């Protein structure tokens with residue numbers, strides 16, 4: 491498994507790689523919804539949530555570390571098949587229009603959710619889930635800011651940070667994290683760099 495793989499609007503996940511490496515690597519992860527229906531609202535009904543094996547292990551470590559620090563972390567979505575990704579994209583188009591969909595969702599093969607290395611997390615705060623969402627002024631709360639500061643210790647990065655929208659081509663997503671390995675995660679975090687910028691610098 492290539493943990494540093496770049497998947498974005500310009501770099502599609504290879505379908506052979508997806509079949510050969512991604513699918514066999516998936517394991518079920520425990521969600522706060524107890525693996526009841528997940529993603530029903532995006533036109534997807536999937537009862538289980540999957541992640542790539544090592545990503546799942548590291549997420550567990552991160553979740554436990556959060557718990558020790560009184561931050562209640564959960565997962566709301568993990569791996570998506572190409573087919574589910576297509577339905578999610580359609581959902582965004584039908585509900586919000588094409589322009590919004592293009593900033594908020596990806597076509598099948600162009601989403602990190604197809605790799606098993608990315609997940610959308612959430613924080614339980616003030617007696618409810620949704621604690622990782624932006625407030626009405628577009629800000630994050632202290633639990634979320636704290637989480638973003640410890641991700642790299644477990645090999646995760648905040649994949650679509652604020653201020654980098656012109657590079658990632660996706661709006662700020664405080665909930666979307668990507669496993670990339672401790673070393674590279676630490677490097678990107680220290681240098682305030684996205685994965686796109688890392689590869690662009692490498693190719694210079």
Ligand SMILES: [Zn+2]
Nearest residue numbers: 603609610666
């Ligand atoms: Zn996501």
